[in-house]
Amino acid sequence: MSAYDLHVYTSHTIGENSLEEMASFAKRLGFLGIGVVRFHTDPKKELPKTDIDLVDVVLIKADKNIEEIASSIRKEAEIIAVYGGNYEINRQACESKYVDILFHPEFGRNDSGLDHICARAAHDSNTAIEINVREIIESYKKGRTRVLLSMKRNIMLCKKYGTNIITTSSALSKWNMRSGRELASISYLLGLELGNAIDTVGKIPEEIVKINREKLMQKRFEGVIEE
Amino acid sequence: MLEDSRPKTLPPSLRDKGRYIVFEIISENPVEYKDFLEAFWNSMVMFLGELGSSDCQARILKNLYDQKSQRGVIRCKHDMVEHVRSSLSMITMIGESRTLIRINGVTGTIKAARNKYLAMRDLRSFK
Numbered sequence: 001m002s003a004y005d006l007h008v009y010t011s012h013t014i015g016e017n018s019l020e021e022m023a024s025f026a027k028r029l030g031f032l033g034i035g036v037v038r039f040h041t042d043p044k045k046e047l048p049k050t051d052i053d054l055v056d057v058v059l060i061k062a063d064k065n066i067e068e069i070a071s072s073i074r075k076e077a078e079i080i081a082v083y084g085g086n087y088e089i090n091r092q093a094c095e096s097k098y099v100d101i102l103f104h105p106e107f108g109r110n111d112s113g114l115d116h117i118c119a120r121a122a123h124d125s126n127t128a129i130e131i132n133v134r135e136i137i138e139s140y141k142k143g144r145t146r147v148l149l150s151m152k153r154n155i156m157l158c159k160k161y162g163t164n165i166i167t168t169s170s171a172l173s174k175w176n177m178r179s180g181r182e183l184a185s186i187s188y189l190l191g192l193e194l195g196n197a198i199d200t201v202g203k204i205p206e207e208i209v210k211i212n213r214e215k216l217m218q219k220r221f222e223g224v225i226e227e
Numbered sequence: 228m229l230e231d232s233r234p235k236t237l238p239p240s241l242r243d244k245g246r247y248i249v250f251e252i253i254s255e256n257p258v259e260y261k262d263f264l265e266a267f268w269n270s271m272v273m274f275l276g277e278l279g280s281s282d283c284q285a286r287i288l289k290n291l292y293d294q295k296s297q298r299g300v301i302r303c304k305h306d307m308v309e310h311v312r313s314s315l316s317m318i319t320m321i322g323e324s325r326t327l328i329r330i331n332g333v334t335g336t337i338k339a340a341r342n343k344y345l346a347m348r349d350l351r352s353f354k
Contacts, residue, residue, distance in 0.1 A: 028253075029329060133316075136317070137316075137317055137319060141273075173325075175319065175325040175326070175327060176319075177327070178316045178327065179329055179330070181312070181330065182312060182313065182315070182316040182329075182330065183316075185309045185312040185313045185316070186313045186316065188309050188313075189309060189310065189313050194309070
């Protein structure tokens with residue numbers, strides 16, 4: 001099974017392990033590639049060549065102007081993700097054609113952070129919604145039930161409007177990583193069908209990476225690339 | 228005095244269909260069987276609850292746990308494999324070492340689990 005984990009931190013940002021350690025551990029877990037996250041304020045660094053595919057994921061963590069920031073970095077980023085949690089930010093990310101992934105829309109909230117308008121907008125603008133497994137693993141008792149409920153609700157909305165979902169480990173250290181099939185099993189328990197759950201770690205992230213790389217190499221012109 | 232007798236073994240059509248999950252423990256330090264057992268049941272009950280855990284009918288096969296290679300086999304009901312799999316992925320610490328559990332595969336018989344994943348091949352089939 002080919003799997004991508006598009007939300008991994010290294011010691012260059014807030015992670016614990018180096019890029020090489022994360023890459024070798026991901027290879028041991030059977031991943032085809034990982035998305036190495038950097039913040040949009042950090043300068044771009046060339047990723048070294050390793051045994052697995054390394055994807056440059058730029059994370060926008062801002063209170064406003066998501067569209068503006070995303071359009072300014074679109075030409076240099078392989079994947080643009082937005083740090084969710086605030087409803088206004090979630091909605092801007094869902095409506096933006098420059099944003100590829102909305103990370104943890106339910107983070108730090110009592111509700112799921114998405115509604116039917118966001119889910120439909122995310123479908124129209126091809127923005128994927130993330131299921132963040134570290135949020136489940138690190139939460140406890142009542143908090144965990146709240147997180148699971150929010151994720152179930154988001155999955156229900158995404159299924160209804162055909163929005164893409166991706167499942168990630170959001171690993172801060174190599175010990176937070178889980179293999180692709182384990183990530184898929186959590187999405188399955190949250191309400192996806194098994195085949196679709198496996199696609200959230202395989203086909204969908206692979207397709208996002210492939211399309212964005214083609215756009216950056218100017219092999220694909222439809223969609224969001226500016227004139 | 229009445230003799231204590233056991234109920235008869237159910238016919239195959241009435242027995243629960245089982246699956247055997249072959250797992251591997253990846254951790255900072257080697258993990259002992261009893262520590263894994265405790266972590267496994269804590270994780271099951273915490274994630275699935277008591278009712279959900281009992282539905283899984285999960286049990287760890289003690290004689291197949293290999294301390295050296297840190298591999299073992301869990302038996303569960305055939306339709307609850309994903310539940311057990313996700314409960315295993317919730318384990319982060321065993322004892323004082325950081326841990327993750329990786330599933331190597333799922334089989335329908337113990338024999339297949341031994342042959343395919345635990346490298347315990349029967350010499351009689353060796354050619």
